Amino acid sequence: MFRLLEEEPDLRLALRDRLLTESQLAVEAAVQELAASQRTTGEHLATLAGRVDGLAKQLVTLTGRRSR
Numbered sequence: 001m002f003r004l005l006e007e008e009p010d011l012r013l014a015l016r017d018r019l020l021t022e023s024q025l026a027v028e029a030a031v032q033e034l035a036a037s038q039r040t041t042g043e044h045l046a047t048l049a050g051r052v053d054g055l056a057k058q059l060v061t062l063t064g065r066r067s068r
Contacts, residue, residue: 005012017025 005015
């Protein structure tokens with residue numbers, strides 16, 4: 001039976017659709033959406049970290065100029 005399911009993707013999908021509820025089937029899509037959101041959040045955080053580093057360097061430069 002397992003070999004048949006491995007060899008026949010359509011049969012596997014049909015069985016999956018019959019065994020799982022709509023909520024269970026939606027979990028995969030939700031996890032993929034969360035993963036995409038996490039990647040986007042990570043990219044935004046990296047951008048913000050770069051900007052903060054740049055501002056910190058500017059602050060050091062400005063503070064150094066004022067103390068002279």
